[in-house]
Amino acid sequence: MEFTIVGAGMAGAFLALSLAREGHTVTVYDLRPDPRVASGEGSSMNLGLSRRGLDALGHAGLRSEVDALVMPMRGRLLHDREGGTRFSTYGDGGILAIQRSDLGALLVDAAAKVPGVRFVFEARCTGIEKDTATAYFVDQTTGKGLTAKADVLVGADGVYSAVRRFLQRDERAGYTQEFLDWGWRELHIPARPDGGFRMDPDVFHLWPRGDTMMFAHPNRDGSFTCSCVLPFRGPRSFETLREAGDVERLFRDLFPDLLELVPDIGTWFFDRPTMNLVTTRTTPWHHEDKVVLVGDACHAVFPFLAQGMNAAFEDCRELVSSLRAHPDDPGVAFERYYARRKPNTDALAEMSRRNFAELRDTVRSPAVRVEKALDVALERVSGKRWMPLHAMVTNTTIPYAQAQRRAARQHRLLRGLGVVGLAAIGTALLRKRLS
Amino acid sequence: MEFTIVGAGMAGAFLALSLAREGHTVTVYDLRPDPRVASGEGSSMNLGLSRRGLDALGHAGLRSEVDALVMPMRGRLLHDREGGTRFSTYGDGGILAIQRSDLGALLVDAAAKVPGVRFVFEARCTGIEKDTATAYFVDQTTGKGLTAKADVLVGADGVYSAVRRFLQRDERAGYTQEFLDWGWRELHIPARPDGGFRMDPDVFHLWPRGDTMMFAHPNRDGSFTCSCVLPFRGPRSFETLREAGDVERLFRDLFPDLLELVPDIGTWFFDRPTMNLVTTRTTPWHHEDKVVLVGDACHAVFPFLAQGMNAAFEDCRELVSSLRAHPDDPGVAFERYYARRKPNTDALAEMSRRNFAELRDTVRSPAVRVEKALDVALERVSGKRWMPLHAMVTNTTIPYAQAQRRAARQHRLLRGLGVVGLAAIGTALLRKRLS
DSSP states (O other): OEEEEEOOSHHHHHHHHHHHHTTOEEEEEOSSOOTTTSOOOSOOOOEEEOHHHHHHHHHTTOHHHHHTTOEEEOEEEEEOTTSOEEEEEOOSSOEEEEOHHHHHHHHHHHHHTSTTEEEEOSEEEEEEEGGGTEEEEEETTTOOEEEEEOSEEEEOOOTTOHHHHHHHTTSOOEEEEEEEEEEEEEEEEOOOTTSOOSSOTTSEEEEEOSSOEEEEEEOTTSOEEEEEEEESSSSSSTTTOOSHHHHHHHHHHHOHHHHHHSTTHHHHHHHSOOEEEEEEEEEOOEETTTEEEOGGGTOOOOGGGSOHHHHHHHHHHHHHHHHHHOTTOHHHHHHHHHHHHHHHHHHHHHHHHHHHHHHHHTTTOHHHHHHHHHHHHHHHHHTTSSOOHHHHHHHOOOOHHHHHHHHHHHHHHHHHTTHHHHHHHTHHHHHHHHO | OEEEEEOOSHHHHHHHHHHHHTTOEEEEEOSSOOTTTSOOOSOOOOEEEOHHHHHHHHHTTOHHHHHTTOEEEOEEEEEOTTSOEEEEEOOSSOEEEEOHHHHHHHHHHHHHTSTTEEEEOSEEEEEEEGGGTEEEEEETTTOOEEEEEOSEEEEOOOTTOHHHHHHHTTSOOEEEEEEOSEEEEEEEEOOOTTSOOSSOTTSEEEEEOSSOEEEEEEOTTSOEEEEEEEESSSSSSTTTOOSHHHHHHHHHHHOHHHHHHSTTHHHHHHHSOOBOOEEEEEEOOEETTTEEEOGGGTOOOOGGGSOHHHHHHHHHHHHHHHHHHOTTOHHHHHHHHHHHHHHHHHHHHHHHHHHHHHHHHTTTOHHHHHHHHHHHHHHHHHTTSSOOHHHHHHHOOOOHHHHHHHHHHHHHHHHHTTHHHHHHHTHHHHHHHHO
């Protein structure tokens, strides 16, 4: 079959590769320039790659290329206000930090090498005709119109998907978008003059402060990409940080160790745009056998579980295997794909939302800390019959909804047994044993 | 101040009237033709007017004109499958049925007579510039562009509001739209040859069947407007009703009394479009001191509590009184308006959603029936200190959110006292006393 894909990001490029391997013909259009030649710039959190994503990339034969681009993070290092730290492991697997531009270029490059794949960059999607799987574009350099008609049109064009918008017209389309009252700005911790790292290079660094939060991912060049997450309004917020002095005061007060690591923090802070955090849900994901959505185009989540890209790859694999199961009826394939993915991406949205509160408040609640420690301890002694939620999400391919249900069961069990209450007494003792 | 209002429907026309009475200058644009000359046609449920709406119209001095257009419904008449009926009162006040076209023409006519109000019909809103309260239109007959710049731009353009769409651009706008899996078609029960009514004219007629539902409102000309509410898919649904015979079978089976009243039911049924049922929520409702939304443009609800128009009028009154309280700072007025209305329209959305299930299933659950009867009985003996939810929504101007909280408290109380369980035993006895 012939596919048009709108969007050459992670989902679009990976899907093109996967479909072409199945013998389909694919043309991918993207608004942006070719990531193989343009340096990926701009503000975008480093991406988190975990078991689900690695499996998908391995299946596509890209494992060794990817391994060369990643920085493994084996756990989370909490920085308290006094400069002290506390480590908690991600367990077997963990999260790999990778730069969006690196992986983007790799995927486009790999897809372009498969016969039947063609990329058209700098083309803006201006409309679709959903009954005929036709998409209209305008070439951003010449201003000329382009028309792409295929058997199937795929929207892989991200959270503000144009394909989704046109797909929803005149349909009973459910749609929700929810912005967090918090935003973030990217800061940069440069490498040492000798190229070395200024902090532990193999962990996810986190400065949770309740009403503000900071985190940092390692980069291969010795630097760290740091995200400053703040409410838009309120006493400590983007609204109240008006000049360099305000920012320096905030850092001196809450993140003193970072003040030394980020040079010219005041200047940097105001140089960067504020990025939003949004959750979207939509239904339907497809129009008959003609149009279908993948990735952020149908389910954007908060980035706090680092699963957005991993979930998008899972979408692509499910879509390809559904098409393989129903080669003569893409409409049925899309229905199956939706039925299998929707409950899982809904669960992921919910878990990602909750994990924001957890990351932000981690230092605050000793009860939560005890429960977490117990959770991890039980995993060790139970031989994986018991797994903390974060481990199921990160280190396995257990469907998200199933992981969510299992974690809820475990949580009830812990509470039900009154273990949390009892354990609070023996915290210090227990923590010693575990560390 | 100078206002541009987009939308000359219930909310737009009423707001124009109210603002002009305060001394403001208002121009109202609408896509449709002038309702004073065009006969309001098309499928649209009769509107329900209750205490809130009547208060608003009375305040605007339109009470006697409105009284001449309405059909009062003093309660709900349930029709069972065997043709039996059961009446339940709406209490003091009740709901008045009114045709959208009648009230629409009345409001535009009344507004147009106030100095400072101007209407421009058949003008489609094609964009807005929110920082300058500018709206762009295209005249639908000449194709010419129109530009309207005022101090404040109001979006009163309904559930698919163009103003809202443009307002939300580049904002952290929360938005939810949720379609019910059910739709409806309008049917018509004509008057008797002598002009008389074929059923009781002063009640809301309801045929609840769990998996389908029918209801009818009286019209002043002796006819009834009937709504057939069905799922889109499933054993009994729009999908399975393919030809006249299917429809006749469904009616013979579930609504035998209606079969005699609606002539050529099969033909009628397929002549009419299927209408959707949608709930929408959005935030923000305004942009600084320049743009603000009212009515369905910011909160469409299911029609099952018959409150949509009443809530829109409440919006308008709150907006006008907020502007009166902050004449020099519309931005603050809009903030206050939003803060006061949003919790109430959210509560209304939730209650309207729940009332769908209640209407649909009314015949089914004896327990619910007992609780309802008790609810009504308690109202009588308590001297209004106890009021059923429907009565608070319909017969009072208690803010929706407050009504919802109060009803929840009453419900807990009933359950808590175990009254429902006990009362189930004495149902028959109790019902006799009440009737």
